[in-house]
Each structure stands twice: as structure tokens, then as C-alpha cells.
Amino acid sequence: MTFTQLDIFVMVADLRGFTAAALRLGISQSAVSHAIRSLEGELDGQLIERQPSGIEVTELGRRLLLRAREILGLAEAMRQDAAVARGLNQGLIRIGSFGPTSSLKLLPAILQAYRSRYPGIEVQIDEGPDAAVLQWVADRRVDVGFAVLPDERFDTVPLVEDQLVALLKSDHPLAAKKSVTLDELASEPFIMPEQGCSALIEPLFANAGLGPQVRYRMSQMLTVLALVDNGDGITVLPELSLPHAMAQTHPHIVARPLRPMARRRVGLILRSLAQASPAVQAFAGIARVAAKKIA
Template identity: 30%
Template sequence: MRLEDLDVFRAVHETGSFQRAALRCGLSQSAVTKVVRKLEDEFGVQLIERGAGALALTPAGRTLYLRAMELSALTTATRRDMAGEVAAMRGAIRLGVVPALLASVAAPVLADMLPGPHSVQLLVSVKHSAELVRMLEEGKLDLAVCFGVQYLPPDVVRTRIGPQCYRLVARAGHPLASGAPNLEQLSKSRWLLPTSDVTLRTEIERMFAEAGFRELDVRVETDTSATLLIPLLRRSDLLTVLPEQAFQPLAGEGLAALDIDLHALTGEVTVYHRRKTPSVGLLMELKHRLETQARNNSLSGRPSQHSAKESI
């Protein structure tokens, strides 16, 4: 029995056809049939009932299918763990960071570490929080410094650092920028928001729904940081929500923070790593420095009423 044989067997059941399984696996239909027969001969039991209708697993076939799923997950996890070990041995650290924390947290720490005695290669990915956590789960990153996420994979550990503040932002000169808009006015505006699978979007819509307002008019959705769409924000009447760290460098550059309390939204800066992250000294040193830098930023930041539960 080979792992490849089990992959073929799974494909037959999941596609419901030897022909479709062959297309998925890049094999001929006869080769797929031979693999299934080989497994049945090896275990001495029929695994798949072949009738005029759809294929069906026998009780023994169901047991093998479940074991094949477990072995596939274990194989994937092993490959991820070994990729992390190889990267660590080569002195490479794979770090993920959201755009809002790149300048305030990641850059100062990395600048301090580069002149040190360690021979380190830094691989930096800048994406939104949910994508960074997915990359951690897949073993493509060692550490990520970002915001809270809606779904935390079982293989990923988080360390909460401190509160995250947010601003409701529009272009300077926006009709709502000159006063203190209420939720009713905001509910009638056009928005630039993350896609619906991002928690920040969910929390914003929930805030308006609980206040009794209709669904927001979301004209632009993005699967990346809204900071990358600032040129669009400056040229339109769209509203968006930005982390305080992302807004501050842009304040006065064609953008304005609206005077409104977002007390219904709260959040945290968070450092994530996989449970199986190699415990090499350099990696743990970077983790500690990132946590310290983020915590110091949080403690020294000025109080703000603007905050959000999870972030892009």
C-alpha cells in the first residue's frame, strides 16, 4: 500500500466515478481500476460496490477512506513541519505582517536584528490577517504579527498583545467630514470594505443591523488591506475603516477621520505561530522582540474611542 494508492482510492469515492478519479489523478481509467483492485487484494475484502448506479463504499471501504483522510492530513502536516525545520536550519525566518503594522512593529525589530551576529535571511509577506493565518496553517510562515481573526486553526497559537484602535475614514472634503455623523447618515453612505469572510466586515454590518438600519451599500470589496486602495478613497465618496497605525501617516494627505465613536468594535494586535514552529533561538528571539515592540506601541499609544473587534 502506497500513499499514492490511497489518494487514488479517495478520488474514486469523492468523484463517484473511476473516470473522474482518473482525470483528477492524471491517470488512465484502467490504472485507477488496477489501484483499487490492488488494495482489495491486499486487504482481502471488497472496498467499492460496483453497480449500475453510483459507486458506493462497503463498510470496509468506509474504514479505509477514513484512515486515508487521516494519513493525508498527517502527511501534509509532516511536510509543513519539515519545511519549517529546513528554513530554520538555513537561517531563514518567514514572517508575515499586515500593512498597518509593517512600519510601527516589524520594521524597527528587523532593522535592529539585521546588524547582529546572526546570519539570517528574512522572508517577509505583507497581507491581511486572515491570509497570514492561513499561510501559517499551511506551513508557509513561521510567525505573523497582525490582528484578530474569526477562525483560529487548531495548529496555530496566538499571543494577544494589546488593544487595536480604528478610524472611520473618508476623503477630505467628504460631505460627512465636516460634522459628527450619526449611524443613520453612515448607513446611507457608500462603503469600501473587506470581503464578507473577514471579521471586521461582519462586525461593522452587525453594528448597523443591531441599530435597526438596512444592509450597507458596499460598492467596493477587497481581499487585501484597504490601505492599498487609498487612491480610490481620495477620488470618491466611499467610507472605510482603517487601523490607527495605517491612518496616522496618511492624516492630512487628502484623508479625514470622521468624528464618530466606534465603541461597538474592539480588537487586539496579535502575534501568531504554529504549534510545531521550530524552537530555534533566532526565531524565538524575533517572536519576543515583535511582542515587545507591539506591546510598547500599545502602551504608549494615545487613548482613542475608535476601535474594532477584528481587523483586516
């Protein structure tokens, strides 16, 4: 069993295909197939099921996938430790990111600072819903992820805090108020933003003994804003998820803070910060500093 075989197995499982894995790794598809067959032969079990519609990881493959990622992660950490000892900055860091808050507001500034200090580190970013990022960290598919805090399952690095605001069309009766209550919002047609926001909003109403009158559920932020702009409903979103130039891009939408204020914390999650590779630990440190400027 070799690191190369494990790397190919993980890539095939993540990309769900031999061709995609070959392109990502820069090798031939036959080399990928040979590596998987050799690994299956050594482990005496089928890891990948080849089907006309694509590939599926077998039950045995899913059980061994976590082990493979752990081994590759430890090997990468060893390589980075050796590179640091030689005065070099080399290696790979895999980041999980969700939504506009992390992908548009936090990551660009953090990556700019990180790349200026560690230009030799390769950065791989996977984007998905909040729940997916949490699972990627748990499965070691990524080294570090952005998430809404707190989360007791992981080591965490708090970065920024913002508040939830109600978005209404400017001619809505509640737009005349400086702040709005959940009780006032509960009777209005509600547009529920998915991609993690619903996990914040629904408990907020439930804890107040209320339930929003959900008319639409949407995962795309631009669609949510377009519906509010059309007067099809109201919504609640974290401030840092809103576009930079809301007043210019959506002049007919107003944001009003909730009363009482509802806050949200966003930060980094890791399986273990103390055992993370030097590249990941450096990313966490730089993220702390960069986030202060953003906040």
C-alpha cells in the same frame, strides 16, 4: 528519503514551478526534477502533476506536504538549538505578513531590532491577505504570522491595539462631527476595503442590525483613499493601516472615530510558541518590545 528531497518538494509546491524552485535553491532544474522523481519513486506515488500551464500538487502531494513542512521545521529547530549551544546565531525564520499595519508599521521596526541582535538569522517574508497568512501558519508554510486577534486556533502574542475610524471627504456633512455612529454611516455610499478589513467591518454593522450601502469593494488601500478623496463614498479603516503622513498625502480626507469606539488587536500567531525554534521565540520576544514603542 532526504531532507534535501523534502526541501525541494516543498519549494516546488510553494513556487508552483521547477524553474522557480531551482532559482530559489541555487541548483539546476534537472536536479530539482531528479529529486522529485526520486521522492515519488520512494513513496510509490505521484506528488506533482506536470502540465503545460505549470505544475499541480496531487491529492497525495497535498496530504504529504504538511508532513514535509513539519519534518523540515523540526530539523531547522534542531540546527538552531545546536547553533545556540555553540554560541552562534544561525538559521531561518519564515514570517507571514498582511497589509500596511504589519508590513509598513510593525515589521520595519521589529526587523531592525531583530537583525541588530541576530544578524546571522535569515528572514523570509511572505505577504498576502489576512486569511492567507492564517492558512500559511496552519500549513506550516511560515513559522509565525501577523494576524488580527483573538484566534483560538493558535498560540498568540498580542502586539498593538488601535481603533477603527471613518474616512470622509473634508466637505462631507459628517466631517463636521468629532465622531460618527454606524447608523450615520449606514446610509452613505460605502467603499468596502478587502484584504481582511471587511472581516472586521461587516460584522460590526451586522451586530448593530445595520448593513452598509456598498458601492465598491477594493483590495488596494491607495485606490480606497483615492475614491474617498474623489467623494465617491466613505469607508472605515483601522488607524494603523493608514499612511504615516495622511495630512500631507490626502489633505482632503478626514478621519473620525466611531461612536461607540470599535477597537482592533494585532499580534503574532504560531502553532506552538513553546515548541517554536529559538529564532522564532527570539522574534516574538523582540516584537513585544518593539511594538510598545510603536504603540
